Amino acid sequence: MPLPLRFLTRCVxxxxxxxxxxxxxxxxxxxxxxxxxxxxxxxxxxVLPAIHPLGPIVARSADTLRNIVxxxxxxxxxxxxxxxxxxAIVLFDSTLRRARAVIDTSHDxxxxxxxxxxxxxxATPRLFAYKGSDSTLFVDPVAEAVGVMDPSGRIARIMSLxxxxxxxxxxxxxxxxxxxxxxxxxxxxxxxRVVGPDxxxxxxxxxxxxxxxxDPTTHTIDTLTYLHIARHYPPRVEVDPSGAxxxxxxxxxxxxxxxxxxxRDGSVAVVRAHDFHIDWFGADGSxxxxxxxxxxxxxxxxxxxxxxxxxxxxxxxxxxxxxxxVQSGVRTAIVPGLPAASELPDFEAPFxxxxxxxxxxxxxEESADRTVWDLVNxxxxxxxxxxxxxxxxxxxxxxxxxxxxxxxxxxxxLVRVLIH
Numbered sequence: 162m163p164l165p166l167r168f169l170t171r172c173v174x175x176x177x178x179x180x181x182x183x184x185x186x187x188x189x190x191x192x193x194x195x196x197x198x199x200x201x202x203x204x205x206x207x208v209l210p211a212i213h214p215l216g217p218i219v220a221r222s223a224d225t226l227r228n229i230v231x232x233x234x235x236x237x238x239x240x241x242x243x244x245x246x247x248x249a250i251v252l253f254d255s256t257l258r259r260a261r262a263v264i265d266t267s268h269d270x271x272x273x274x275x276x277x278x279x280x281x282x283x284a285t286p287r288l289f290a291y292k293g294s295d296s297t298l299f300v301d302p303v304a305e306a307v308g309v310m311d312p313s314g315r316i317a318r319i320m321s322l323x324x325x326x327x328x329x330x331x332x333x334x335x336x337x338x339x340x341x342x343x344x345x346x347x348x349x350x351x352x353x354r355v356v357g358p359d360x361x362x363x364x365x366x367x368x369x370x371x372x373x374x375x376d377p378t379t380h381t382i383d384t385l386t387y388l389h390i391a392r393h394y395p396p397r398v399e400v401d402p403s404g405a406x407x408x409x410x411x412x413x414x415x416x417x418x419x420x421x422x423x424x425r426d427g428s429v430a431v432v433r434a435h436d437f438h439i440d441w442f443g444a445d446g447s448x449x450x451x452x453x454x455x456x457x458x459x460x461x462x463x464x465x466x467x468x469x470x471x472x473x474x475x476x477x478x479x480x481x482x483x484x485x486x487v488q489s490g491v492r493t494a495i496v497p498g499l500p501a502a503s504e505l506p507d508f509e510a511p512f513x514x515x516x517x518x519x520x521x522x523x524x525x526e527e528s529a530d531r532t533v534w535d536l537v538n539x540x541x542x543x544x545x546x547x548x549x550x551x552x553x554x555x556x557x558x559x560x561x562x563x564x565x566x567x568x569x570x571x572x573x574x575l576v577r578v579l580i581h
Contacts, residue, residue, distance in 0.1 A: 207455065208455075209455055209535075209543055209546065210543065210544065210545055210546055211546070212533055212546045212547065212548050213545075213546070213547060213548070214547065214548050214549075214550075215547055215548070215549055215550075215563065215578045215579070215580060216578055216579030216580055216581050217578065217579055218576050218577070218578050219562075219577050219578065219579060220255075220256055220257045220576065220577040221257060221574060221575070221576045221577075222253060222257040222258075222260070222574050222575040222576070223257065223258045223259070223260070224251075224260045225569065225570075225572025225573060225574055226242060226244045226246070226247065226251065226566075226572060226573045226574075226575065227244055227245075227246025227247045227572065227573065228244060228245045228246030228247075228573070229242060229243065229244060229245075229554075229556060229566045229573055229575070230243050230244075230245045230285060231243040231287070231288045231289070231556075232288075232556050232557045232564060232575070233288050233289065233290060233297050233557075234557055234559055234564065235295050235297075235312050236295055237255060237295075237312070238254075238255025238256075239252060239253065239254055239255055239312065240252070240253040240255075240257065240564070240575070241253075241263075241288060241297060241310070241314065242575065243286065243288045245285060247262075247265070248265060248266050248274040249262040249264060249265035249266075249274055250262065250263050250264035250265070250274065250286075250288065250299070250314065251263070252313075252314040253575070257575060257576075257577065263310075263313075263314030263315070264299070264314070264316075272308075272315075272316050274286070275301045275302060285302065286299060286300055286301055286302065287299070287300035287302075288300075289337055289338070290337060290338065291309065291338050291342065292338055292339075292340060292341070292342045293338070293339065293340045293425070295311075295312045296309055296310065296311065297309070297310040298310070298320075298338075299316065300322070306319055307319065307320050307321065307322050308320075320377070321377065322344070322375070322377050323377075323380060325344060325346065325375045325377070325382070337423035339423070339426070339427025339444050340427060340444075341376070341427070341444075342376070342377060342378060343374050343375060343376045343377075343427070344374070344375050344377065345372065345373070345374050345375075345385070345421075345423050345429055346372075346373055346375070347370050347371070347372060347373070347388065348370060348371040348372075348373045348382075349370050349371075350367040350369065350370055350371065351367075352364050352365060352366055352367070353365040363395045363396075364395070365395075366393035367390075368389065368390065368392065369387045369388060369389050369390060370387070370388050370390050371384050371385075371386075371387060371388070372384070372385045372386050372387070372388050372421060372429070372431065373385065374429070385429055385431075385442045386431055386440060386442065388418070388419045388421065388431065389417075389418055389419045389433070389434055389435065390418050390419075391413050391416030391417060391418040392413055392416070392417070393413070394411035394412070394413060394500050394504070395411065396408045396409055396410050396411055396498075397409045397411060397498050409495075409497065409498045410495070410497045410498065411497060411498040411499065411500055412473075412477075412497040412498070412499065413500070414469060414470065414473045414499060414500075414505070415461075415469070415505055415506055415509065415510070416510065417434045417435075417506055417510040418434055418510075419431055419432060419433055419434050420432045420434070420512060420514060420515030420525070421515060422515045422516055422517035422523060422524075423517060424517045424521055424523075425517070425519050425520075425521060426444060426521065427443075427444030428441060428442060428443045428444050429441070429442040430442075430515070430517070430523050432454075432512060432515050432523070432525060434510055434511060434512070436453050437453045437454045437456050437511040437512070438450060438451060438452060438453040438454070438541070439451045439454070439523070439537070439541050441539070451539075451540060451541020451542075452541055454511075454525070454535070454537065454541065454543060455543060456511045458508050458509075458511070459508065459509045459529070460507060460508055461505065461506065461507055461508060461509060463502060466502040466505045467502050469505075470499050470502060470505075473499060474499060477496050477497060478496060509528055509529070510528045511528060512525045512526060512527060512528055513526040513527065513528045513531055514526040516534075516555065516558055517558065518558035518559065518560065518563075518580075519558065519559045519560040520560050520561070521538075521539060522536050522537060522538060523536070523537040524536060524537075524555070524558060525537055525543075526555075532548050532549050532550070532551055533546060533547070533548050534546070534547050534548075534549065534555065547580065549563075549565060550565070550567070552567060552568060553565040553566060553567045553576075554566045554567075556575070561579060561580050561581065562577060562578070562579060562580060563577075563578050563579075563580055564576070564577055564578075565578060
């Protein structure tokens with residue numbers, strides 16, 4: 162029996178049982194499976210290709226880095242690396258053997274790496290290609306300035322991106338501009354403040370955000386689509402033995418959110434988390450959708466949810482977050498809270514991340530195995546699957562080549578590998 166019909170029979174065919182609460186709850190929890198199966202439809206891809214490892218390493222950086230938050234590969238093979246740990250933009254030559262800092266904390270005000278001046282201020286600069294050329298935009302969120310870097314790493318001029326406002330919802334790896342200089346980024350919706358049952362003020366975070374495409378020349382912004390974001394759990398208020406109240410953040414151990422990437426031709430692909438299909442938004446304003454990608458949906462039973470929460474709690478107790486008071490320098494360990502098992506979703510997210518290479522393909526990171534990436538063509542079919550080495554992270558994709566970061570001791574090494 163075809164997959165959509167099988168789910169339809171189980172949820173609709175037994176009318177008497179479907180009227181009971183247990184059957185209704187079961188059918189509701191199976192909704193993502195039915196929607197995905199219906200979208201996949203007849204004639205869609207049903208068999209996944211075999212997984213193969215990435216090709217050989219062709220270059221390895223001689224110098225180690227501390228914390229890579231984005232890289233930019235130029236047409237001549239030079240590589241700009243945003244090393245947030247060292248608070249520097251490092252320029253490597255095409256062999257990755259020679260490197261120099263072009264922006265760090267020792268330079269003058271025009272080329273100084275941004276440092277937050279007050280707690281809670283987002284101080285991660287953005288580094289991304291501009292107009293598909295070797296020009297690079299360096300976005301300083303502290304000074305609210307945007308520098309245009311030439312291929313040598315020099316800030317050639319300062320430009321305005323108003324009314325664009327970059328927020329934490331726009332990863333440096335995904336921000337990109339098309340040949341017309343339009344920039345795609347995430348615009349966060351406003352939060353609401355309500356009074357909780359215990360009388361405390363709580364922040365209500367929306368369940369979605371907006372994907373925007375802005376034109377710095379005309380100062381206009383177009384809304385491409387909405388994005389479903391990971392669920393936000395409100396903090397818990399705890400009272401210690403002395404009667405002091407404190408707010409404890411609650412983490413989401415199973416985030417489920419839409420993913421997106423900008424392709425080289427300026428089109429935007431949005432991978433939907435609820436049913437694993439792709440919406441395509443062309444640079445010319447056209448829109449289309451492709452069938453749901455092949456995926457074996459894994460149902461999370463109550464026992465699996467309890468096991469997951471226990472594992473996360475054990476890890477957090479050994480590796481707590483550390484809060485540092487700016488004035489006193491006192492370090493305080495913070496162990497975040499966890500939601501109840503009943504608050505967790507019934508299915509795992511179908512993917513973990515989305516990227517795009519320079520050949521017009523999407524790379525979708527599998528959630529079940531974070532070393533496996535599915536290559537998706539413009540027809541919405543997975544035509545290849547590759548595995549990156551364990552302990553590495555995918556930093557950048559070009560045409561037939563990829564850059565990975567690898568933790569080695571206390572530092573990070575950048576390597577260039579062939580895809581085939």
